[in-house]
Amino acid sequence: MMEPSSRKTELDQDDQEQEQRGVRCPDCGCGHAPVYYTRQATGGVTRRSRECRHCGRRFITSEQRVGG
Numbered sequence: 001m002m003e004p005s006s007r008k009t010e011l012d013q014d015d016q017e018q019e020q021r022g023v024r025c026p027d028c029g030c031g032h033a034p035v036y037y038t039r040q041a042t043g044g045v046t047r048r049s050r051e052c053r054h055c056g057r058r059f060i061t062s063e064q065r066v067g068g
């Protein structure tokens with residue numbers, strides 16, 4: 001038997017952390033992930049914790065202010 005060597009792994013993709021708009025759930029890809037927690041980190045970095053309303057996946061996005 002021959003095994004097809006077309007295995008794709010989409011989990012190793014490192015998305016850029018600058019996603020202020022159109023944040024999508026990394027799990028289901030939907031765009032309904034409201035912020036439920038916001039934390040101001042050092043260096044002008046704002047971290048937002050989001051929870052997907054579709055699948056319940058929680059993930060963190062970080063935004064960096066430019067020119068403050």
Ligand SMILES: [Zn+2]
Pocket residue numbers: 025026027028029030052053054055056057
């Ligand atoms: Zn989701």
